[in-house]
Each structure stands twice: as structure tokens, then as C-alpha cells.
Amino acid sequence: xxxxxxxxxxxxxxxxxxxxxxxxxxxxxxxxxxxxxxxxxxxxxxxxxxxxxxxxxxxxxxxxxxxxxxxxxxxxxxxxxxxxxxxxxxxxxxxxxxxxxxxxxxxxxxxxxxxxxxxxxxxxxxxxxxxxxxxxxxxxxxxxxxxxxxxxxxxxxxxxxxxxxxxxxxxxxxxxxxxxxxxxxxxxxxxxxxxxxxxxxxxxxxxxxxxxxxxxxxxxxxxxxxxxxxxxxxxxxxxxxxxxxxxxxxxxxxxxxxxxxxxxxxxxxxxxxxxxxxxxxxxxxxxxxxxxxxxxxxxxxxxxxxxxxxxxxxxxxxxxxxxxxxxxxxxxxxxxxxxxxxxxxxxxxxxxxxxxxxxxxxxxxxxxxxxxxxxxxxxxxxxxxxxx
Numbered sequence: 548x549x550x551x552x553x554x555x556x557x558x559x560x561x562x563x564x565x566x567x568x569x570x571x572x573x574x575x576x577x578x579x580x581x582x583x584x585x586x587x588x589x590x591x592x593x594x595x596x597x598x599x600x601x602x603x604x605x606x607x608x609x610x611x612x613x614x615x616x617x618x619x620x621x622x623x624x625x626x627x628x629x630x631x632x633x634x635x636x637x638x639x640x641x642x643x644x645x646x647x648x649x650x651x652x653x654x655x656x657x658x659x660x661x662x663x664x665x666x667x668x669x670x671x672x673x674x675x676x677x678x679x680x681x682x683x684x685x686x687x688x689x690x691x692x693x694x695x696x697x698x699x700x701x702x703x704x705x706x707x708x709x710x711x712x713x714x715x716x717x718x719x720x721x722x723x724x725x726x727x728x729x730x731x732x733x734x735x736x737x738x739x740x741x742x743x744x745x746x747x748x749x750x751x752x753x754x755x756x757x758x759x760x761x762x763x764x765x766x767x768x769x770x771x772x773x774x775x776x777x778x779x780x781x782x783x784x785x786x787x788x789x790x791x792x793x794x795x796x797x798x799x800x801x802x803x804x805x806x807x808x809x810x811x812x813x814x815x816x817x818x819x820x821x822x823x824x825x826x827x828x829x830x831x832x833x834x835x836x837x838x839x840x841x842x843x844x845x846x847x848x849x850x851x852x853x854x855x856x857x858x859x860x861x862x863x864x865x866x867x868x869x870x871x872x873x874x875x876x877x878x879x880x881x882x883x884x885x886x887x888x889x890x891x892x893x894x895x896x897x898x899x900x901x902x903x904x905x906x907x908x909x910x911x912x913x914x915x916x917x918x919x920x921x922x923x924x925x926x927x928x929x930x931x932x933x934x935x
Contacts, residue, residue: 549647551583551903552598552633554663556590559655560742560763564881569652570605572885576899577650578603586633586644588623590653598623598633631672648903649674651879655738659879660686673910675902676856677878684852685876688736689768691852698851700844701872703863704728705770707736710761717754724753728771733757735764746772775866778874779831781845782884784898786855786905786912792884792891794841796831829890837864840871848873856905859884 555569556562569587577583587602597620601607610616624634626643633644649672651663661683667674677685684690689707696702706723713720724731730748733756738744743763745756760767782792830838845860852858859880863872888898 548582548584550586550644551577551648551650552586552588552631552646553577553650553652554588554590554658555652556592557653557655557657557663558590558592558594559653559657560738561654561656562592565652565654565658566608567605568654568879568882570603570608571882572895573650573652573883573899574603575605576895580896580900582900584644586646588633589617590657591617596623596625598635625670627670629671631667631670646672648672648906650903650906651676654879654881659877660737673906675906677854677858678909681853681855681858682878685854685858685878686737687766688734688875689766690736691876692768695848695851695873698847700848700851701870703771703773703872703874705768707766707768710765710767713757713761713767721750721753724769725750727769730772730774731769732772733760734768734770735760736766736768737764773863773865773872777831777833777864777866779833779841779862779864780884780887781841781860781862782857782880782887783845783849783854783860784857784888784893784901784905786909789846789849791842791845792887792893793830794833794838795887796828796833798827829887833864837869837871844871844873848876852876854878855909856902857883 553569553574555565557565559565566589574585574587577585585600585603586598587600589597589602591597591614597617599620607613621636624636624641626632626634631646631649633646635642635644649667651658651667651674653659653663657663659682661679661681664674664677664679664682668679676682684694689705692702692705704727706720706727708720730746731753733745733747733753735743743760745752745759747753747756757767757769778797780795780797782795784790784792833841841862844862848854848860849858854876857878857880859877861874861877863874864870865872883898883902885895885898889895893901
């Protein structure tokens, strides 16, 4: 039986959403297969790592005092000698668990941004989902647009700046933003779940929206709105051989899909098995031509950003002109977008096991790449000679 670690939580504004994704469908499905020894690795909002099988049950986290209970536990230790090993300290000695595969389930900062993937690469352990490079680019909404624009892909006009740049030259950026078609959307570039995001219709509300976004991030994106808007999301899975699920159209009743719409109002993008599946139209009723365009463009985006395992590409379509724009890429779709994959004929079991297989395939393929290079540069380097 293989040991698999599901890593979730973390120092992120999307911490709680990560807990839900880790359990529904990941941990629940892995346990149901009977093929894995599942070890939940929970990272607190303060950055401490814990591992205890009591956390395999989502009910543990529904206890309002769970954070206080965890503080009485000993943090798990990690060993990177010959792969990844969890060292769980008990009252009498320690228990070592060699991990065969890691299933990251950390939304946002330190997870989707490639930080965790870099750690796992150095630990030399297979892990599910996008690698460090695709994760790092996709996590930065402004950088994603720059890369895609360089590839000739359609994006809406935008302005971006850092916190330091905003405070140094606020007037310049306000003038740049005024040149965009209004209303505009203000977004922290490294966050998902619409946290810190605002739709701004008038200039007098702009600075407040930017300050809110800068409260959550040190870099902000301001982009033109598309009106009338058709929003489309496309889940994609695979490494070299790519498979798309159905284009999906959210049917939100508010002006944009905010955090409450996604998680607290009975529907939402991140939800999977935890939300009302009637919040969206699957497949989106946008006609054969637009559907093909979305799938072709989504596949290209996935390849350009070097995505692997799973991701979701989001699009904006102008309701009148039918012009399609790439909006952003999510490298860890909440609950793996299992609700959409299910309608595409992929069960939770097939989805989760398929992602584990893809992780192991990529790990095996990477063994054929040489990462070291022998040279005599040290012997020829200037400096004092070694005393014999």
C-alpha cells in the first residue's frame, strides 16, 4: 500500500477553502479506494506543520476549537534524505512514514504560487499538479497576461503596479487607469476566490478599492471590464496528453462572482461536492464555434504556461461581439472542479487516481533528465592552493 501525504491549509487568505478541497474530494476519495495509506499534513495559518490521521475527517475542522486543540500536538518533522519522510513524535519515540506521493491541496500563497512545489522537487518525491514553473507564472495574474500577450493571445487592457510603486507615483497610475474602459476590476495579483477584489464604477471609489487589494497583496492588477459579459471556465487535465472537461458558465446573479457567491450562497467555482451544482451551466450553451475556440485556446494556454496534472483556464466573452479573452489560470481548481469532470464522464475516483498516476508519470519522466554537470572548474579556480 502506497503512502500519500495530502498537504493543505497554509499561510494564505484561502486557508479554509484549502481544507475543504483537501477533504472533498481528495482525502475522501483516496480513503475510499483502499489503495493508499493517507496522511493529512496540515499547515496552520502561522506556518506550523502537523500530521495526525484524526484530520482525515473534515468533521475535525468543523469543531470551532480545532486550532486550540492542535496547539497541544507536536509539529511533524520532515526528512529529505532519500525522498520525503514524515517524522511524527509521540510520547515514546518517533514514527517515520516514507511518503510515496504528495497531493498538494494548498490554495493561494505558499501553495499555488510554486513554493510548495519547489520544496517537493528538492525532496525528490512525486507530487500532483502543476510544477513550480507553471504554478509561479499562473499565480501572478499580471505576469500571466504578459506571457500570454507575448504569445499573441487575446487579453483585456490592464494596468499593474506594486505597493511601493503605488505609494511613490499614485497620480501616474490613476491617470493610466482612467484610460481604461470603465467599469474596471481591481484584483490582488496573487490571490484567488475573489478575495480583495472589487468592481469599480467611478473614479472616486478607485483608491479605496486599490488600498483594500494592497492589504492582501503587494501587487495589484486593474483591468477593463467586459460588458455585456459571458464568463466561461474550462477544467483541463493531463501532462503531455491533454484532456478538457466541459466549458462551464457561472450563472451568478450579482455583478461579479465574489467570495460569498463562490462559497456561502449555495454555489460556487471552488465548490465541487460542497455546493449547489445548479449555480452554473454545464456544458455552457455558447454554440459549437465558441466552444471549439474555448477548448483550442484553453489547451494552448495550458501548454504555454507549462501546466501539468490539472488546471482551470478562465475566459471572458463579450456578449455582443463574441470576442474571447483569456482571463486567468487556476492551477488548483477548488475541489478539483469534480462537479464538471463528473458531467464529462470522469468520476471522483477516476479523477483523483488519474491525477496520482500523472504525478508518478512525470516523476518517472524527469529521471531521464540530467540535472548535474561535471567540470574541472573548482580545480582551476583562483585562490590559495590546497595544502597537501
